[in-house]
Amino acid sequence: MYLSHTRAADTTRAATPAGPAGRVPPTVVALGMVSLVTDASAEMVTAVLPMYLMYGLGVGYLQLGALDGLYTGATALFRLGGGYAADRFRRRKAVAVVGYGLSALTRLGFPAVGAGTTGIGLLLAADRTGKGLRTAPRDALITLATPADRLGRAFGVHRTLDTCGALLGPLLAFGLLLLLPSDYDAVFVVSFLIAAVGVLVLVFFVRERPRGEAGDSGGGRVTLRTCLRAVAGADTRRVVAAAALLGVVTVGDMFLYVALQRRMELPEEFLPLLPLGTAVVFMAAALPVGRAADRAGRWRLFLGGHLLLLLGYVCLALAPAGWTAAAVVLVLHGLFYAATDGVLMAHVAPAIPARARTTGLAVVQTAQALARAGGALIFGVAAAALGLGLTFTAAAVALAGVLGAAALLHRPGAGR
Amino acid sequence: MTAWPAGRARTATGIALICVLLAATTGYVLWRARAADSDGAWSLRPDRPGTVVYVDRGRVRQVPRGAGERAGRSAGKGPDCQRAAVAGGTLVCLRGLPGPMSSDVRVYRGPGKPQVTLPVWGEPSRARVSPSGHLVAWTVFRSGDSYVAQGQFSTTAGIYDLRDGDHYGSLEDFRPYVGGKPYRAEDVNYWGITFAADDRTFYATMASKGRTWLMRGDLTRRTLTALRENVECPSLSPDGHRIAYKKRTGDRWRLHVLTLRGGRDVPLAETASIDDQPAWLDDDTIAYTRPGDSGPTVFTTPADGTGTPSKLLNGASATAPVPRP
Known part of the structure; x- marks a missing residue:
């Protein structure tokens, strides 16, 4: 409705x-x-x-x-x-x-x-x-x-x-x-x-x-129930579930950088600089990727971003050590952020009525943030027990599985 | 919501207020820069007896012993550093550089340019000079809390010999012995070097697998021998017979003085947890740094465990040019 x-x-x-x-x-x-x-x-x-x-x-x-x-x-x-x-x-x-x-x-x-x-x-x-x-x-x-x-x-x-x-x-x-x-x-x-x-x-x-935006004023009082019902719509619910699941299997950034530095045999001094690589790519790609999302479909880009991240994990595991491979992984990681961070908000927002939208976006963001924090916790425990290499392989497999499930779980209409 | 007020007036007000803030920011920075400039030129003399050399607000300073609260009127000022130490007319200064985890070790024998500058990777932690002034030592640390496990860090401790320019970049290149046998674990960390008077023997802490040892080092043979467990940040007394250090119990450290011959171990009067490498101001007095509300504060306490701690000055990293025994 x-x-x-x-x-x-x-x-x-x-x-x-x-x-x-x-x-x-x-x-x-x-x-x-x-x-x-x-x-x-x-x-x-x-x-x-x-x-x-x-x-x-x-x-x-x-x-x-x-x-x-x-x-x-x-x-x-x-x-x-x-x-x-x-x-x-x-x-x-x-x-x-x-x-x-x-x-x-x-x-x-x-x-x-x-x-x-x-x-x-x-x-x-x-x-x-x-x-x-x-x-x-x-x-x-x-x-x-x-x-x-x-x-x-x-x-x-x-x-x-x-x-x-x-x-x-x-x-x-x-x-x-x-x-x-x-x-x-x-x-x-x-x-x-x-x-x-x-x-x-x-x-x-x-x-x-x-000026002239009326969608906000109509509809009477906004109550907690209105907000909850707005967020509980089937579409939004599926997006939240898919984003949370993907969040759990996304490896925490710092783990990624440590793994990258060790696997690619970079000097330890460069560890604090690796996040800059991701940020620069994110900054450069956010606008073009956002425009592409408007044309090709935001959910498709969101899932595609996770596919790039998966590619990054594979590259991290299999590519020959060196600066080139490290740069490729950082570019993929930056593109992942460009294709998922704002794009998810852009995808989910139109499905939430304007008068409950802030609550709706807060729910999506909170679910994603908590899922990522939980994922980082699980990854940390697993890495301590199994070692970084094996845990990364497991995370990649899990990401591939969840990505497939997410693609099936939520398939927005052809218009999006 | 009320209607949006006239757009142009609002825009003008916004721009004006932002300009005021930006001007205030610029003015504030310039004012602080001028205040820093007027802090005075170099007047520190590392060989002046009866003084304490310490770091306050990022600058090495020197006051006569007993100046106490009047420490603001310092007798000398030196370079910008986070950690410093003096002995035998040599000043070593660890300076954190802007940017993550990079620092310089600078060695001064007089005012002006440092005689030696060594880049190191890590944040300044400890500094020491041998009684002769020929050897300098440093410890830097690197945080790993964000990715390995919270609160974990690694350290690098190194030594430089001013006489021949020998650079011992890390004690990890030395051969450690524990219980008479070579110790081969990979996770060793060293910190807190202190020198004996012979310019060859030194002491330091080695950590591995959650344990720490007091190590006696030999600069010529490049060996380290474990003497005792749970001794951190050792500091050798001017007479060379005792070691002041911090002893860990749980997540606290208590300052102790250990007599090397006989192993008598005395807790000092300071009961607060102290995370510092103590320093001997003379054969009877230990100085150390405690965090305070207005920044770090240097306290002193008798080396025999008696008495009560008393505040010496506002600052950190205090050492004294101790006359040789």
């Missing part, structure tokens, strides 16, 4: 595309800029945090590991709650502002809390909470501002800018430390100021509803 309703709404919107062909709505570009500066700000902190704890505070290295476990699960609840609140009050932007603002404020907390591990743990948890709160409303704003037939492209633009920020962050942080040796407080303050710029861009340049 909801599905037919939204599909109809989507076709009318698609029939009257806003703006010149080939351009994404300004709101999407603005949200991309918000993500760019926010990610740059966040990655600045991530890059210097170990050094800050070690040398700025004198907290021993072993205590650092204990901080990590604090926040992994906590964000899921906030993500769902934030998604529902955004739909319930039809204030997606407001929830996003709270999320971005909270993360920005945590940066000022670091110089203030001092050496207490509890204080730093709480700050990291608050930062993750902000991230959890804002992701679904932000993606919902993108889908509400964009005609359905251009969603792939819109998410492509957004993810390109987002990844660009993530790459800029460490450069900014290390540049600052070159200019101001050991001045970690300066890094936190600058990170805060940059995050505040992100909040300003969001407040002033992101529009909650494009």
